Amino acid sequence: MKAETGNKLRVGVIFGGRSGEHEVSLVSANSIMKALNPDKYEVIPVGITRQGSWMVGVKPDAMLEYSKNRTADHIAFAGTNSGKASLNCDPANKGLMLLDQHKTGEQVKLDVLFPIIHGTYGEDGTLQGMLELADLPYVGCGVLASAVGMDKTFSKRLFHEAGIEVAPYREFLRSTWRTSPDTVIIEIEKTLGYPCFVKPVNSGSSVGISKAKTRESLREAMDLAARYDRKILVESHIDGREIEVSVLGNDHPIASLPGEIVPCNEFYDYTAKYVDDRSELKIPADLPAEMIEEIRAAAIRAYKALDCAGMARVDFFLERKTNRIIINEINTIPGFTSISMYPKLWEATGISYPELVDRLVELAIERYRDKQESLSTVS
Numbered sequence: 001m002k003a004e005t006g007n008k009l010r011v012g013v014i015f016g017g018r019s020g021e022h023e024v025s026l027v028s029a030n031s032i033m034k035a036l037n038p039d040k041y042e043v044i045p046v047g048i049t050r051q052g053s054w055m056v057g058v059k060p061d062a063m064l065e066y067s068k069n070r071t072a073d074h075i076a077f078a079g080t081n082s083g084k085a086s087l088n089c090d091p092a093n094k095g096l097m098l099l100d101q102h103k104t105g106e107q108v109k110l111d112v113l114f115p116i117i118h119g120t121y122g123e124d125g126t127l128q129g130m131l132e133l134a135d136l137p138y139v140g141c142g143v144l145a146s147a148v149g150m151d152k153t154f155s156k157r158l159f160h161e162a163g164i165e166v167a168p169y170r171e172f173l174r175s176t177w178r179t180s181p182d183t184v185i186i187e188i189e190k191t192l193g194y195p196c197f198v199k200p201v202n203s204g205s206s207v208g209i210s211k212a213k214t215r216e217s218l219r220e221a222m223d224l225a226a227r228y229d230r231k232i233l234v235e236s237h238i239d240g241r242e243i244e245v246s247v248l249g250n251d252h253p254i255a256s257l258p259g260e261i262v263p264c265n266e267f268y269d270y271t272a273k274y275v276d277d278r279s280e281l282k283i284p285a286d287l288p289a290e291m292i293e294e295i296r297a298a299a300i301r302a303y304k305a306l307d308c309a310g311m312a313r314v315d316f317f318l319e320r321k322t323n324r325i326i327i328n329e330i331n332t333i334p335g336f337t338s339i340s341m342y343p344k345l346w347e348a349t350g351i352s353y354p355e356l357v358d359r360l361v362e363l364a365i366e367r368y369r370d371k372q373e374s375l376s377t378v379s
Contacts, residue, residue: 008042011361012056012096012110014127016048016063019119020207026060028116028336031343033060035354041361044110046085046096048117056096056108057082091135112364113138114357116336123333124150124202137368139360140310141332148306149332152201152233155306156327162305164298164327167317168192168236171201174226185218188234195237198222200229211237238326240317243285245299246334246345248359250309250367255296256345258316260285281341283348291323298325306330310363313342 013036015029016022033043047055047063055063083100085108096108113136115127125147131138141149148154153171160166170191177184188196198221200208208228210221225232242263246256262280287295299314306312313334317326334342343353351359 008040009361010044010109010111011036011041012044012046012108012113014046014048014113014115014117014122015060016050017117017119017122017127018048018050018052019117019122020203021118022050023064024335024337025117025122026064028118028340030060031338031353032114032116032336032357035357036361037354037358040358044108046113048122052121054085054087054096055083056085056098087130087134089130089133094134094136110136112136112361114361114364115140116333118333118335119207120150120202123331137364139364141306141308141312142367145306145308145312146332149308149312149330150202151231152199152329153231155330158305159302159327162301164302164305165324167238167326167328170234172222172232172234174230174232177222177226177232181219181222184222185215188218189215192234192236194218197235197237198225199233199235200225201231201233202229238317238319239321240319240324240326241285242328243287243295243316243318244341244345245296245314245316246342246349247299247303247308247312247314248310248346248351248356248363250363250370253300253303253308255299255303256349256351257284258287258292258295258299259283259341259345259348261341281344283341283344287318291318295325298327302327302330308332309367310360311342313345 013029013033015025017025033045036043045057045059047058049055083098085096085098088095088097088107093107095110098106098108113131115122115138117123117127121127123146125143128138128143128146132143148158156166156169170188172184195211195213198210198212198218208225210224212218212221222232242261243258244261245258247253260282262282295316298316302314303312313331315328317328319326334340336342338353343356346356347353
């Protein structure tokens with residue numbers, strides 16, 4: 001798995017993207033690039049603008065400036081083999097193809113890709129499908145796990161099938177809400193009641209999520225969620241502690257010690273995550289040893305239920321009155337800044353940030369080789 005030039009593995013870190021979590025991705029990528037061992041890896045930054053343009057050789061901080069100005073005149077590229085690019089989906093030429101006029105057709109060879117694009121067009125299977133076509137090893141979950149992990153209702157069905165408790169919920173199409181809002185509201189009130197949470201089925205970072213306590217606020221919450229997705233999820237409110245577990249591995253995953261989030265707002269919404277720093281992270285969570293092992297086991301079951309690979313963070317509610325473990329969701333490309341829960345939980349469990357990114361690259365290569373073994377039987 002070595003590139004033609006030198007003995008180092010050429011790792012392309014992909015960041016940015018057409019997502020509401022664009023800036024978060026830039027911070028995550030910056031941390032990863034700093035942690036990759038320069039003695040083992042040649043790091044190739046690959047930025048994707050908010051408009052979907054690929055750029056190789058652009059640093060995350062330059063991409064942030066670019067996203068503000070929206071013109072290529074403001075972007076700073078690093079090195080000569082850089083510029084606007086496109087993923088080459090020809091398996092015979094693994095890597096990126098430069099598109100700038102004076103460089104058109106030049107290749108940037110890559111051995112492994114490390115996607116760190118959160119949310120849509122990065123965490124939902126679309127990017128993973130492109131990388132499969134290009135026959136490139138990549139960090140993280142494959143197409144199926146990524147797509148199902150992003151879809152909150154499909155993942156709930158698989159969690160339930162795996163014997164993991166989920167909160168009571170209903171799913172509605174945007175078209176149904178717009179044509180029969182009163183019917184939808186009556187069904188929610190009869191089956192779930194208030195308070196309840198309303199979410200776009202496919203979204204990240206709590207974008208478009210609301211807590212509805214009355215019929216009026218439910219209408220507003222449904223309208224908001226409908227702006228972000230054609231499918232709307234409505235869940236019963238669970239009075240519980242918010243517990244998170246990091247999972248690492250392919251066929252034989254391991255789970256970290258759990259951590260707890262104490263949100264500064266009513267729930268851990270976008271503002272609590274990225275704007276207001278008053279939320280408290282307890283690492284590890286203050287839980288009895290038996291409960292810790294039960295939650296870790298549930299996280300691994302959830303991971304396997306979706307056929308995840310590489311990494312994921314699994315989020316639970318621990319109901320206050322009953323201590324029931326109720327799964328909330330899975331994040332197949334979790335936040336990866338130096339202070340994000342995913343790497344911090346591994347640090348508390350005994351795996352440092354640099355060791356973690358190293359293991360993820362190794363897992364990507366392991367999964368790629370495993371898949372090649374299957375492909376080799378095809379004539």
